[in-house]
Amino acid sequence: MAVTWENIKVGDTLPEIKKTPGVTQLVKYAAGGGDFNPMHHDYNFFQSKAIGSIIVHGRFKWSSLGELVSNWLGHQGRIKKVSCQYRGMDFPDKQMTVKGAVEKKWEENGEKLVEINVWTENDQGKPTTPGKVVVAFK
């Protein structure tokens, strides 16, 4: 069943996404997004060595927050804003869970809006990428 603005309640949770990006997935993301910073694919890069590993692109996590909301929305509206902060590093081959919960629902200038708190959690259950998404329904 497609989600509708009328049926949404504050506190509703979005179907979560679990993903375990390995180096190959990060390489695909680099190709798609254009960020070839070696700290996301090259273990010999000085910053990767200092950290002890390559790390998942922050913007891979940001984009996954967008994916979470896009999957839930099913093109029944328009995503107006996606924001997040990178509070913790995530490492390849570790499972991350992308989650969201409806924070606010309101009408403004004739638009039916919803604000969603979104975040990624690492395999220890620690949120590393808190953010917000604003959606306008059709």
Add this chain to the structure above:
Amino acid sequence: MAEKIEIKDEWKALIGKESPPWKYEFTTTSIRAFARGVGYTDPVYFDVEAAKKAGYRNLPAPPCYLGTAVFIPGKSDDTFSGPTEGAIDFFQFGLINVLDGGTEIEYFDTICAGDTLTAVRKLANLEVRESKALGQMLIISSETQYTNDAGKPVMIERAQAILY
């Protein structure tokens, strides 16, 4: 680890200065590449027929896909793929480590394959913060405005980079 970072006047002078415009393309191929990179399985981002059934004129840009900068060797950054002219040169601040601090995109319209947007970037703010793990950090905030061929703003990206 940086001992103490002081924001110099010549750095402050960079705030608000706009980069020359640069083109960012959205194509069916670039949208599929991005959607694969994130891990999407929604056919609307891959199959033009599915996109049209969902009400789009072509494959829509997935959220957080900001287009692919036109790449020209010698004019484009080999690592981050954006234009070098007018880009914020992180290394002028004397710090070698860069991390992403945060990102926000605000959309004013739907973007689909076939669209080309023109981006103008500016340094919005410089701030020193202290982190337990990294010591003193320089937070560089930038703002990039993307407009369509009619000159209408389509999206604004606000980003923070962390240097340490």
